[in-house]
Amino acid sequence: MFIEIDPKNDVYKNLIDLAFDVCNEFILVVRKNLDLNEYAKIVLEKLKGSLKEMKEESIWASGQLFGQTAFVYHYNTDNQARAIIKECSNSLHSWVQPNLPEDLSFIKNDKAWLINTAHEYESYIETEDEEEIDKIIKIKGLKVKLKYL
Template identity: 25%
Template sequence: MYELKETDLTKEAYIQLLERLFDRCDTVSFAELPKKMMGQKQTLHWLLQELEPYLQGIVYDNGTKANLFDANVSVPNYYYRICLDSKQLIMQAAENLFYWQQPELPEDLSFMRKEEEYFVTNAHEGYAMLFADDKQLIELGGTLWSRIK
């Protein structure tokens, strides 16, 4: 497993990182935290509506892919099929991997391949984890990965 901190990813590398993840993975996901947790009044309907044709399912859990909460908290985690259109919507939504946090965007953009976690972010904490030995990502210019466990 590898970790990428917010300070170890350049803006230019973000686009290349996403391109690689979209090429390697088949599902993208993120969560919508309860509004009371985030102190927000608006919902994220604009992005959810745009991505609806690619929705594979919503799983309610007690957290995001990278962040667990109390057992009594129910968080919808949205799973979308990766295709050209869903890729374009997600790539246009943010200019930085760590902008994927509420209230502007859903929480913790993550990628899966064959139902296995491939790449998971914890945007509020400023780090991401790569669960695959993806040499192309690890050696991507503008990134500095740390090997962990």
């Protein structure tokens, strides 16, 4: 399911709520070749209580670096993190360095569920669960295009 228009404001918050309900993990990426501004550092600090682990990786849900690595932060989808993710941004595609860590994406049982490449304005959801699809479609204002195989 391709997200055709950047979810903003209430659409963003409703999508984030669904992702937190469905998934057990989310990730944020910090590229080593780009600085973080103070606000982005504060966001990472606020999320520390939900941090599972930080790995240095070249591949993650929404991207791949060739010959380089980035810091990929893996977080639990707990209520504290939910509130922070909803309060620190009002747009899925705003997750771009230096203003925020990159590419907020969600993982369900070790499989990418909401994949977000924010700087390229590309986001999509991978699910075959009919109940999840129904809930996604019912998010008022969310513009998605179903992908049929």
